[in-house]
Amino acid sequence: MNTSAAIYLDNAATTRLDPEVLEAMLPLMTENFGNPSSIHSHGRKVRTAIEKARKTVASLLNTSPAEIFFTSGGTEADNTAIRSSIDTYRLTHAITSPLEHHAVLHTLEHLHKVGTIKLDLVRIDEKGRIDLTHLDELLKTNQKTGGGRSLVSLMHGNNEIANLLNLQQVGDLCREYNAIFHSDTVQTMGHFRHDLQNLPVDFIVGAGHKFHGPKGVGFLYANAERVKIEPFIYGGAQERNMRGGTENVYGIVGLAKALEIAYREMDAHREHITSLKRRMIDQLTEKMPDVRFNGNSGDIDNSLYTVLNVSLPASELSDMLLFNLDIAGISASGGSACSSGSEIGSHVLGALPGQNPERGYVRFSFGKYNTTAEIDFAVETLVGLYQKELI
Template sequence: MHVYLDNAATTPLDPEVLDAMLPYLSQHYGNPSSLHGPGRQVRSAIEVARKTVAQLINAAPSEITFTSGGTEADNYAIFGSVRTLGLRHAITSPLEHHAVLHPLQALAKNGETELSYLRHDAQGRLDLGQLEELLATHPRSLVSLMHGNNELGNLNDISEIGDICARHDAVFHTDTVQTMGHYRHDVQQLKNHFLVGSAHKFHGPKGVGFLYRRGGLEVGPLIHGGAQERNVRSGTENVYGIVGLAKALEIACRDMAAHQYYIQRLKDRLIGRLQAGIADVQFNGLSAAADQSLYTVLSVSLPPSSISEMLLFSLDINKIAASGGSACTSGAQLGSHVLEALGGDANRATVRLSMSKLNTEEEIDYAAAQLVKLYQPALV
């Protein structure tokens, strides 16, 4: 049995999405900037996709910019806000993805903005009281805080964060890469200025994403050279990727309630089997709390063992694909900036098991059994 439990890193392409993409890989190959018929045909497909994405998050089509993925979208929001709007202070947390932390740190190092980090507790809950205090003394700051943590699964209350930002005229960017396609996002209800999506996190193609930028907020481009994407982002558009993104998000929103229920049941099943089979198994952050974490992600902290350094390799040998945390972090041992920020025990190995609509109960049982076998062989 082959078991894929690294869906937070990337998800398999949905067959419906592939079907939607195929004509733009073979028959419809015009450049969308060309004025002739083949060019106009693919330009129309891009604009239909833009309208679809906009409708699904309750935005205007003009507020959607297609990008190469979540990382570019995050970079655009951060660099554009600081450099175009002249924001001299930024607030984030040490638990953010590197796509957010590294741009902010680069801007701070260059003296373009001052950077403050929010405090958090041992489970990764952010101190929103401190956010209020920081904004009271630094109004009109850039606030960049994610919705769902890619390693822990922790969910931040972006509605409350948006309200705090609005009271202090702050610009609010939220990385929604892990939650787009898994939770509803209504930008008319949220008070964010930017949010992002990456197609391969919700069964779409790799190499394409989008940025929502609230209307009226003008920021400069990150990529120059051709003025495609309405003068916001240059470069010939990834037409088949954009078509696939829109289709994948449409499917995700269409079937969201059923998938949430199904995947949460898989996660609960996995938690129960690990707790029953491994003494002193723990879960990082709020990962095991159903109402405070992504239903797709379980971050498992395993007791000290001689197997720890070879944990991911051992799982791979048993045909289980998992990760130690972010896809950008290798190894099962404590090496993640997120786990380090939580003050985790370096002697305990962490494995992130992330599920999708394509996983089965049989796969969950098999993965749990293999972990139990590695850590409590006498019980198997």
Template structure:
């Protein structure tokens, strides 16, 4: 039985999205920059897709630009705003995605900015009082704080941060990669300067995303070679990705309540069963156990280490896909920088379970049963090893 429980890394494409994409794989294949009928058909679709995203977020179509994904969007917003406004200071946290931390660290290494890290509590929540002190001491600062953490699911109060940014004339960028399509965002309610999203996090195709750039800003493009995206990004638009992105977001907003209710129920079922099945010393990282302070789609569980290896790898051998951190950090060396920033407990394995509308209660039950069996076997191996060592020492 194969179970996919790593939707914070990427999601399965929704069937409605596939249906929307198909015409642009077959008959509507024109270059949107071409002036003939074939190009105009695709250009019209891109314009309609831009309008859809803008409407759902409560902004104007002129503020939405299509890119390859959130990583590119984050790099554009951070690097180009620092350059454009000659900013010398940035405030972020140590649990941001590396698509935020690495561009900022690069600019700091080059001597362009100084970075201040806002304090976090032991569960990874932003200390808003410390943030305000940092803002008061550093005028015209760039703030980059994510809406929800990709590993522990913590939801940050970006409305409060938006108010602080306005009060201290700061520029506010927020990485909403994990919340677009999962939390309703209406930018009429709280202004931000830059906001980003990736299609594949909400059941759209990979390789496409968008950046919202508040109309009061004009950033220089990072990718040159054409006047596409109103001069903001050169290169032929990913028409197939764009139509899929817009349809995926439309479906996510249309079905928001039912999807949220389902993923929240799956999350609470997993938590309840893990707590009641006798697995010793489990814990929950960050606010991931909370029904209100974290995403309904993420639970990050701290397990005692197995004697026989990794729990993530063991689950994989049973066809269960979960993560030991973000998908990006799994490709590098070492553990999670997010978990390290909020706790330093050794001899633990931290596992992220992330759900989508396609998961089922039967899958949750199977996951828990498998974990219980893995620990039963591991404990048996540990007892046999201890017995063998005891016999050996007596023989000596």
């Protein structure tokens, strides 16, 4: 293949904008520029575009438009669900895992530090799988000791090690103890179907740029039958008084179009992307001694199909692995999507029992625009780097 062209294998960090999405957004950047809060015709036209987008998202998720609130992205949506639930219901207990995205983990750790809540971390095994028996114990103990209602925040698909959580099972457990259940679904939104009429969750979230939509826009689903929260951001009556500030109109329209495309083409994209992941697993297993796959990412049938976290033999190359891949024209990540340029080690891998810090690791994440030729080149490059190191 033409190695002068950059190969993008960091789709868990962000995705390329779909041309169809850009086409839908452009009119809202040019001729339809009114403020959606204005009552004149320019404003009404834009307000209509926002509500049409809301209905699209709600329809795809099988819920009511009144339960969808647009935000600046997944981080704000997570913070809104967590902070507003705790404030509104005066919650004093929360449960999460050490593997959560920092939008969740840092928020809950801060609230614990300042004394707002008591925070419990559910146990995980060496693969990063959640111990549901321990979750049950934590919920039961809090109830027995008079701790009040609990907030449980556990992500659906891990952005680093590709583990999937059984939302139905966890949701049923939370309902048993009347706990509020929030799940960060940023990595699975647009890649898995979420039927919110039949899924026992109170909050889920999405970020447009994770499924070929624009950056800087996301949404929060709030189950209207079970939770009535106060706003996280004040300053206006936008988003049904739930999120002050003039809406990111073209972002919202782009997000809805991107999610529509994702649902329309989901089966074909899943088949294509899964084949790329399987190809990389097979080739690396064949060509590299002692290669491993962190978490459940190497289990095709039981992991987030867009992510593969590769654990490589201990080597002096490990510290410069991403740099060397970048020089070869391959964009990948060594940790969390939101800090892929940071030298700080992955908190997710650091939390897994039995991890060898001397081993190198790289996260490859795949999208609909990737090709088999790109996978072959990435494997060839990675194998070549380690062969040189071992000579």
